[in-house]
Amino acid sequence: MSESAPTEQSRFVLQTVGFDARFPNTNQTRNCYQNYADYFKCIAAKGEDFAPCKQFQRAYNSLCPNEWISKFDEQRENGTFPASLEP
DSSP: OOTTSOOTGGGOOOOOOOOOTTOOSSOOHHHHHHHHHHHHHHHHHHOTTOTTHHHHHHHHHHHSOHHHHHHHHHHHHHTOOSSOOOO
């Protein structure tokens, strides 16, 4: 194998969300929820191609269990999500 070929380990960079001073405690439930809501507010205001919105998406994907994201998505589609997602 040549040295220029990427190895299995070098293809992926695993990162987690950095410290957010708004959520200093160990329990990150509210941080998960807020990043989910902030992402959809951001894309409503700026569009899906706006790069800074992707930070909110990465954060909620890292913090929230997949079941919660599915439930949030379902609530959003049904119009029963408990927060306003308007910008």
